[in-house]
Amino acid sequence: MTEVRILAPTGMLGAGFPPETVTRGLELGADVIAVDGGSTDSGPYYLGSGTAKTAAAAVTQDLRLLLKAAASARIPLIVGSCGTSGTDSGVDWVAGIAREIMAAEGLDLRIAVIYSEQHASDLDLRRIRPLPPAGPLDPATLADCTHIVGMMGHEPIVAALEGGADVVLAGRATDTAIAAAVPLMRGLPPGPAWHAAKIVECGGQCTTNPRAGGVLATIDEHGFTIEPLDPDNTCTPQSVAAHMLYETVNPYSMREPAGTIVVSEAAYSAVDHRRVRVEGSRFEPAEQHTIKLEGARVTGYETMSFTAIRDPHILGQIDTWAALLRKMIGEWVTRALGLGDGDYEFDLRLYGYDAILDGIEPDRSPPKEVGVMLLVRAADQATATAVAKVVNPLMLHLPTPDMDYLPSLAFATSPAETERGAAYEFVLNHAVDVDSPTALFRIHRLEATDA
Incomplete structure (x- = not known):
């Protein structure tokens, strides 16, 4: 494909969004709906206890709208870091809500779940290295963790989609992986795909009015264009470029499991009063694929x-x-x-x-x-x-x-x-070297009889 359009409705599943903005995104030709379901922003409790920060009613409200939108447009829906921290219980929790909605709404969608939780005994300490400011990992520390998750890149998500999934409910994932998966799967250049995914990770935060709903990113061979889903909202070069300052050590680069997004030569320009065009991003593949580990x-x-x-x-x-x-x-x-x-x-x-x-x-x-x-x-x-x-x-x-x-x-x-x-x-603030991007993750197709 020469273009892929990503609909990012909100920064986090359960945070809410105006329903009409999703309708607008479908009218603009969205090819995938991608939404983050978690974060470490609220501290270690949610990972440590394996419970969600968000209310079931709020997640249900958002997920009902998104499942119906995906079904009507026949496009995939991807949710990452389910249940806040991406534990297996968090994935099962969101999957249970999705199945209840599908039964109530009469939706026939194929769901794949991706589990990212790790067992301490399965991890090779020789392949784990600390990320600043952490020090070398003590085996006792690893054993003390109540939950450990690996942060997946786009590859397990792509594998689930290629396996026929209409809905992918993933465990812990990078915020960008859920949005980059479909453009990369369809052969678009990794520079624009990863950079666009970073910009849309928080929905409307890259706009001048983040409360007005999400955004649509159109990625092509040379770059990408961002526009708000609310016709009265705007993106400016400054509001879009500023999002590279968010949760990054370096505003010009960001590491993913497979490599590094580099935007030092990216140019941001206004297409009109509400859309922004970005070109010049690139992606540098890493010699060694790594998975970040989080544990509490x-x-x-x-x-x-x-x-x-x-x-x-x-x-x-x-x-x-x-x-x-x-x-x-x-x-x-x-x-x-x-x-x-x-x-x-x-x-x-x-x-x-x-x-x-x-x-x-x-x-x-x-x-x-x-x-x-x-x-x-x-x-x-x-x-x-x-x-x-x-x-x-x-x-x-x-x-x-x-x-x-x-x-x-x-x-x-x-x-x-x-x-x-x-x-x-x-x-745990460590990375583990892996031989395969999907090795630490388990992909399961949910059948109609699954609980």
Whole structure:
């Protein structure tokens, strides 16, 4: 084919989009619908626990519209990083929703699922190397992970499509792979295909009004053109070029499993008041195909308390008050529970003062009110909650050293302690060398009888 048109309706399945923008994309001749289903942006919990960030109702709403659109236009639908983190359970969760929708709407679509979850015992440590700033991988760290996923490129997706799939529900995948798959499968040059895929990965974020819906990318042998799906929205050379600044170490290049997108010589020009043309992108194949590994493990169990201060006297010396609270937490917990520093840890944040920037906050003027968050972490939930309960009186009545009365602060909830359950941390930021782009991934065709 001389052209392939990619319809990117939104930056993430479940985030929502105006239905009429998808209709518009079909009218413009879309050849594939590609949408990301996940991210690591919200931290390690979703990978560690194998649960989704998005609500089932929101995913169902988006997926119903996209499945019906794909069926009516007879074009493939590709969803990557299903269930937020791309675990096997996340893929099955989205597949279950898709099957319910298809049954309710009478849609006859062939679904392929691609599993990307890895077992620690199957990974060859000799072929795993760290990505900055990670260090060499300890086998114990690998074994501690509750879930490990490999980030696939376009190749497993292409294999599923060539196997006859109308709908591909993939585990963890690069954001770009889901959009680049069909153009690459149909023989278009990798430079424009990968660069266009990067620009459309977040739907309308490359437009001047990201809330208005997604975009359509038309890729050809020399470059690609981007236009918003909302007729009243616009793309400008600046809004399109700026997306290479998003989630990249270098705005002129980005590594994929198969190689590197290079846009240092790309030219962005306005076709008209709402469309942008891009030419000059190239793709440099890598000598060694690699798959990025992501893994998370439990670091403890957390309990949170949140109180609020409006007392102007305390707020006038909030640093002194916070330092006193930190000191007294250690003393009270040791006296009441017999715990030392190694038995628990806590984080104290002053929202409305310096909770975000901490020590580099430039404005230290007294605020009018401050929310105080205490987050306790311990090896078990009971200990974390016990520590928070010991601290409860301090967060309710702690005065500054010069006060001769006990102030009353305001807890946000009752009970004041909220158990957050297991806490996780990312511990894998590594790449594994592979002999085949599809070797780590399992592709299955869902039959009508599959649960």
